[in-house]
Amino acid sequence: MMKARLLVIDDEAMVRDSMVAYLEDSGYQVDAVDSGQAGLVVLEQQQIDLVLCDLRMPNLDGLEVLQQVKERTDNIPVIVVSGAGVMDDVVQALRLGASDYLVKPILDMAMLEHSVQRNLALVALEKQNQQYRDHLESVNRELRNGLDELRSDQQAGRQVQMKMLPEFVEQQGLSFKHIIKPSLMLSGDFLDYFPLDDEHFGFYIADVSGHGASSAFVTVLLKNLTYRLKRNLKRGSSDDLYHPVKVLQRINEELLDTECGKHLTIVYGVLNTKTLKFNYSIGAHFPMPILYSEGKAQYLEGRGMPVGLFRDAEYQNYAMQMPEKFTLSMFSDGVLELLKLPSLAHKEEYLLNLIEKEAGNHESIVSALAIESDTDVPDDIALMTLVRI
Template identity: 35%
Template structure:
């Protein structure tokens, strides 16, 4: 009886030989394509159990190959082969539907074993979900009741998520205003925001975008909210100026650990920050955030600098804590990547349009939502969230 089949799309001889040998040892029949077009030509729905695509091919991007394979067969189990440190490539591949990834140089057969187990372990997904549910129930009985409501009734789930969200707008001492608009593409959202006052001078906030849509992603946003609140009960965060950097990194590490431990295959981007109203400074970190937050002053709007790996994919995120001085009058606008779906053109063109819209609106929530047609766009391809903070 013929074994399972695989298609390896790469012109990297070392990677090709390694994968051919490793997959063959696991009983796979291996077909090889030296270019992206060759791989697309060889591919047929249900013909291959696994398709491995190199990010860098001689004729086209591996991401483009993945996109075309997903159009032909949305269920194909695709794996992206990326270079070490290419976190953005991995994140884009996951968003396009890749089920796993391998990092060059390919040297460990055990990595292939783990990949095959993850992809072939569809039958274990229900068991993992049950174990995940039990873990949540043990952590918090109130959250258990909420999860049960969410599973039984989407309306109850929607009300729960709205209940967990903060009031909008909200005004804090020091003249800081926070507001947001969250529009789910389905009944429930994988986006989430929160903010709060710590002491008399620190306003902390975050915007998180969990991959996917619907109930499972909404459950993860509830888990993130609960985990952060639990950490706040364990020890004070954002209470002292000299500990702000550690506190921001602690939040990112906490969420990253939670996502990795769920075994649901969920990842997320996140923007977390603290406004020091006394010193007029912004302390912040980003994890896979796209588009970047924008700071608006009298001179216009500009993207904030910074980078960091997304959450739920890597054990270490290499996140950075950045700081920006705030003028007497300022606005801050942060958006989930669903906002880019409202705009036309390639990514750079969309980002330019978004920054212009932010500048034209002065970073005010309602004018920005109107400019982007958030409430009148029609059927949304992705959850959309806009978070604004400011001081007039």
């Protein structure tokens, strides 16, 4: 990778030559001139990444050079070099936009290189941040346009959303099934499951706040993010999908950046199909997944903050060894609305008893909860069942 191109402006040949020699030895391309006028000419003719400029020079001094550089562009950092007796000029230079200052004579050239590296890194970071903001603005525009289309054609939107859901899977000794029933035409509940490699499966169930098109819009964002993470995994540029905490952090950041006013709860897990080690993270999801094995059902442990509400949200990784044969049932909280019981504790107990009674069987649970009935429901309902076969 080519190093940055620097411009050294100093009327003292010894100082100028020593800086040029050191910076060239450090791998930089360096142009050097002995006057402010000559420096401005170079800036017109060459693509310069950083300027080192003496403050005290005849005719056009460093302050004037700095002012003209900043009038032309604010993207080139200018490091001013001054003698110890001209600190007033240094203060004025910093007010005019100088990025740093060094005092002559420069006894330790490593300080010079450090200042150059730091200021070039800041410029690169600002450029990356601007590109990221531009990218987010572009994505936001596309998503808002998509949301408008969904609102104008709810039926077409539902068909698109259903197509985003995975097909039932029997692979790597696992069986995945699911059902989603929206309270409106479009659902704020979403789920997905996918192989990461020959020994790992990733899966999640999510519940977006609210109902309808605006919540369904977030499920599109969620699907898009997991698609990009899978693409990055295939390219070898990121392995975030293996790490539940990183996945929740990415979703949290991107959801906040959209400024859509939506948040979600989620459980994301990764199962090693050979060792049966299971890692998962919780984003305030409720009810917790239910593990059924050897005739007994139990809720998994875990807790965490909602996703998309707090910039500084922290999530925890939970790890457990799964039994040889098991069923894992994951619900959205809409299922609790179906249960006409006096308290939340009674509803949680009912779900445990139902899983035990039906031995975790997906179709039997769907039937017992009447999820496929034509009756309108007050909240979106999602159920995903994972069976080790």
